[in-house]
Amino acid sequence: MLLKKAPMKDPLNESNLYVSGSMxxxxxxxxxFEFLSRYLAMKYGLRITKQKKILLESRLIKRLNVLNIKSVSEYLKFVFKSSKGKEEYAYFVDQITTHKTFFFRENYQFDFLKKQIEFYFHKVQKQRTVTVWSAGCSTGEEVYSLAIVLNELRALYPYLDFRILGTDISIPSLKKAATGTFNSIELENLPENLIKKYFKPVSSIKNNLFRFSNNEIINKIQLGSLNLNSNSYHVPYEYDFIFCRNVIIYFDDATRTAVLRRLLNNLKHNGFLMLGHSESAIGTNLAIESVQPTIYKKK
Ligand SMILES: C[S@@+](CC[C@H](N)C(=O)[O-])C[C@H]1O[C@@H](n2cnc3c(N)ncnc32)[C@H](O)[C@@H]1O
Known part of the structure; x- marks a missing residue:
């Protein structure tokens, strides 16, 4: 399927949980809570502990406000039992997941990817399409960071071509990713010369929005919804690199191992899997070797 950061209220401040006027x-x-935690574990592999209850409440209030619904229980009935619930479901999923991301997050992994590609094209002078999957891509910063790195490399290695896939369960996040539009705060990790090269202001009015504007590169990017907790992944390629960063941290142990196994099924032999800074595949008995913290090679 082709297709922000709302300021977080202090989750510990209970007065946030009531809205004056329409209580x-x-x-x-x-x-x-029992229903939600069971449902989210079964459907998405998410581990929602009791400690996350207040956080969940502070997130759902946004939808209650938009829809003018008075209680979570009424909201859940609306989402799961009413005829209009299907449309709301995408917002529900968006609210219960965390979407924090930024350009060139854990930059050493992009450097690692660069070095692997340079190493390959120094040895081999043949056309090759490098394939990269950003699994759990959120609003697209990871996807466009990859696109920039790969396109910069293309200038040096003319035999290089690439394809990037970005997937997530959050449709609003994917829709934002598909616009390729970011504000100046979201772009702050990008050097000025790269912003100038790859982004254009959305309008002449100072609205602080910039759109990724290289159509040739956009055609190499595909975005789609994919639940990593589903039994099989229908993705277009076998991948040279899979970035699945800051995603499995939200899963229970069994889901984490099962997801890593399925990701590896879609990774090429000798391909690389990148995890988030606090995630690990050590102890999973999977056919991988750790090349440096958070980076694994498929054996
Ligand atoms: C914190 S963001 C990470 C974004 C990016 N990978 C990064 O590291 O900056 C986590 C993303 O994982 C997605 N996610 C959570 N559970 C998922 C699942 N079962 N399948 C696919 N994506 C999932 C969320 O919707 C969210 O956008």
Whole structure:
């Protein structure tokens, strides 16, 4: 399927949980919490512990406000039992997941990718399409960081071509990624020369928005929804590199191992898997070797 950061209220401040005027009860009852945590574990592999209850409440209040619904329990009925729930479901998923991301996050992994590609093309002078998958791409910063790195390398290695896939379960995030539009704060990790080279202001009015504007590169990027907790992944290629960063941290242990196994099924022999800074595949008995912290090679 082709297709932000709302300021987080202090989750510990209970007064956030009620909206004056139309008092909303966003407290999640034990029964609703039980339902939510079971549902999210089963469907997406997400581990929602009791400690996350207040965080969940502070997130769902946004949808209660938009829809003018008075309680979480009413909201859940709307999402799961009403005829209009299907449309709301995408926003529900978006609210219960964390989307924090930024350009060139954990930059040493992009350097690692660069070095591998340079190493290859120094030895081999043949046309090759490098394939990269950003699994859990959120709003696209990882995808466009990869696109920039690979396109910069193309100038040096004319035999290099590339394809990038970005997938996520959050449709609003994917829609934002598909616009390729970022504000100046979201772009702050990018050097000025790269912003100038790859982005154009969205309008002449100073609205602070910039759109990724290289159509040739955009055609090499595909975005789509994919639940990593599903039994099989239908992706267009076998990948040279899979970036699945800051995603498995939200899964329970069994899901984490199962997801890594399925990702590896879609990684080429000798391909590389990149995880987030606090994630690890050590102890999973998978056919991988650790080349440096958070970077694994498929054996
Ligand atoms: C914190 S963001 C990480 C974004 C990016 N990879 C990075 O490291 O900057 C985590 C993303 O994983 C997605 N996610 C969570 N569970 C998922 C699942 N079961 N399948 C696919 N994506 C999932 C969320 O929607 C969210 O956009």
């Amino acid at each position: 909303k009860d966003v407290k999640i009852s034990d029964a609703d």
